[in-house]
Structures are given as structure tokens and as C-alpha cells.
Amino acid sequence: MITFEERIESKKKSLTATEEKIIIQLKSHEKPFLLSMNELAFLSEVSEPSVVRLYKKLGYSSYQELKVALAQELAEMKPSSSQAIDIAPSDSVDVVFEKIGDQFFQAMSLTKDQLQIDQVELAVKRMQQSKRLYFFGQGLSGTVAEDGAHKFMRLGGMTLSVKDPHYQAIYASHMNDGDMVIAISHSGETIDIINVCELAKQSGAFVLVITSNQMATLAQCADICLITQAHETSRQSDAMISRLVQLALLDTLYTRVASEAGGIGKTNINRSRLAVTRMKK
CATH class of the missing domain: 1.10.10.10 (Winged helix-like DNA-binding domain superfamily/Winged helix DNA-binding domain)
Structure with a gap:
């Protein structure tokens, strides 16, 4: 090259x-x-x-x-450049905290440059139009998917977070064109997620994939693929930083959908807040 x-x-x-x-x-x-x-x-x-x-x-x-x-x-x-934000055994707590912040900032900047705004806006539009939103993820990505579903359920409507691959397959087999799957996989090569997304598409669902590799198998079966970027350091995998960027991306989608929902969205969000508030002392 x-x-x-x-x-x-x-x-x-x-x-x-x-x-x-x-x-x-x-x-x-x-x-x-x-x-x-x-x-x-x-x-x-x-x-x-x-x-x-x-x-x-x-x-x-x-x-x-x-x-x-x-x-x-x-x-x-310049390997020393990437090592500058690597976490060393001798680093104190404040230095570790600062380096994690630097890694996150770098990952956010790289992801921002990768994002195709028209695709993000299309994802927002499809989320608005869908009757049901299914957030699929496994392992650590399942935790991110769960957080995403928790955000969107505040807007009302049918929103589910599904981490078990068997449950995902069952839901996918009964989907139609009113359904949308938001599949999260850092590698984009998790076999079960790939299989359920292909099944969901066969059933007529719209599939949004959030991954770190646009050439991944999962990315190839997506209707929309949003890429997150994070560098791996020698003492810490990029998985943690990648999860933070994925959460930020889901927050972005949620904020846009909530804004587009107008007064109805605001009413539903307030209703959700009130329901949770009632459970507190």
C-alpha cells in the first residue's frame, strides 16, 4: 500500500x-x-x-x-504515540482515569468521522415508523442492547431487549415489516447474532447493525450499518471503550427520535419518569 x-x-x-x-x-x-x-x-x-x-x-x-x-x-x-494513552501498572488512579477519558475522546472522534449522517437520519426515521423495536446483543453487547431498549421504552410503544439467542430466534421468526432489529456486536462475527438477523430479514424486519467493522459478516446483512471505532491498547482491550461509544451512539439515536416525536414524545417520557418516581421513597 x-x-x-x-x-x-x-x-x-x-x-x-x-x-x-x-x-x-x-x-x-x-x-x-x-x-x-x-x-x-x-x-x-x-x-x-x-x-x-x-x-x-x-x-x-x-x-x-x-x-x-x-x-x-x-x-x-510511532508506537510510543499509542502507548501515551495506554495504562501502565505504575499509573495512579487519577492518571488511569484521565487515560480512559483520552481513549474515549479518541474513539468518539474516530467514530464521528466514520458516521454517515444520512444513514443515521434514515435509522431515526425507521425507528419512528416501526411498530416494534427489538434490541439484540450477546455478552457485553447484550448489556449495551439492554441499555438502548431502556431508553427507547420511555417513548412508549413496543420495545424489547433480548439477549438469549434462542429467544432472539423465536422473536425473529415471527417478525414482519413493522418490526425493526437493532443488533449490536463489536466484532460483527458472532454466529448467533448473524443467524437471527438473517432470519429477521427473511421475516420482513428492518435490520440496523452497530459494529466496529464494516466488512464484518453481520454488517453485510444489515439494511443500515453504523460503525464505531476504538483503538486497542496493550493492557486494555478496546471492548470497554467501544461499549461507551456504542452507548453514546444509541443516546444520539434516542435523542433524535425523541425530538422528532414532539409533544407526544415529551408526554410519554414524562409519564415514564413519573412511573419510576412513584417507586422511590
Whole structure:
């Protein structure tokens, strides 16, 4: 694969002064893959179209592709950079807490850049239209699915969280076009989740998948696939950070659906709050 440096070298003679300013900023910034196009243009003191012309000249199909390439290359070339937010045995509690925050911030930034806004809005629309919402997940992803269902049930309507694969299969076999499955799997390769999502689609349900790999088997059977990103460190898997990002993404979907529900949604949310409040002393 041609690296960022190799692409620059091959186009060296045709680079303009404006493009060289952008390249300097990308090379000097500690985490260039976290910069939005607007931020990069501002720091380089150039226009956004200039950034577009540069990444196209270097052979990237999009700004996102450029950022992903930079993130991958920096991870390989500068292992100390990724180790900066790795948790060491000698770290005190406050340092551990801060590093977890840094990991979450990085994962949120990477996920934001991966999100296709039109797909998120389509997911919101389908959630509004569906008669029943089923949140499927297994293991740790099942916990995230349960949290998602807990949010959406406050809006009223039929919302279920199902973690047992046998129950998932039974529900999936009886679905129709009024149903929507929100399947959560970090790897996207959990066999049972793949099987029940395929069964749900055969029954006519709409399937939304939240995973970390757009090439995963589960992603291929989705009507909509939303990707979350999180880096794995040497002492801590990306599973925890990934769960936090998944929760944030579900919160985003819930907030949009609640906003679109208007007065009825607000009434149902208040009714749900009151029902819970009555159970407290």
C-alpha cells in the first residue's frame, strides 16, 4: 500500500504553496487524523476546497480515507504515540482515569468521522415508523442492547431487549415489516447474532447493525450499518471503550427520535419518569 509520504514524494513537483502548507500542518500535528476538514483548513490558513484538491491529488477518494490512512500509519510508525494513552501498572488512579477519558475522546472522534449522517437520519426515521423495536446483543453487547431498549421504552410503544439467542430466534421468526432489529456486536462475527438477523430479514424486519467493522459478516446483512471505532491498547482491550461509544451512539439515536416525536414524545417520557418516581421513597 502506498504511504502518505510516498504519495507526497510522487507529487512533489506539482504541489502548490497552499498544498505544502496543508502537508506541513498534517505532519506537525500530533494527531492529524482527529482534525476535521474545517479545522485543518483553519490551522493551515487555506480554504476547504484547497484541502479537497490536495487529498484528490494524492490519490485519496475522500478526506476520511486520508485520515484513516494517517491514523494507521502513525500507529505503525510511532508506537510510543499509542502507548501515551495506554495504562501502565505504575499509573495512579487519577492518571488511569484521565487515560480512559483520552481513549474515549479518541474513539468518539474516530467514530464521528466514520458516521454517515444520512444513514443515521434514515435509522431515526425507521425507528419512528416501526411498530416494534427489538434490541439484540450477546455478552457485553447484550448489556449495551439492554441499555438502548431502556431508553427507547420511555417513548412508549413496543420495545424489547433480548439477549438469549434462542429467544432472539423465536422473536425473529415471527417478525414482519413493522418490526425493526437493532443488533449490536463489536466484532460483527458472532454466529448467533448473524443467524437471527438473517432470519429477521427473511421475516420482513428492518435490520440496523452497530459494529466496529464494516466488512464484518453481520454488517453485510444489515439494511443500515453504523460503525464505531476504538483503538486497542496493550493492557486494555478496546471492548470497554467501544461499549461507551456504542452507548453514546444509541443516546444520539434516542435523542433524535425523541425530538422528532414532539409533544407526544415529551408526554410519554414524562409519564415514564413519573412511573419510576412513584417507586422511590
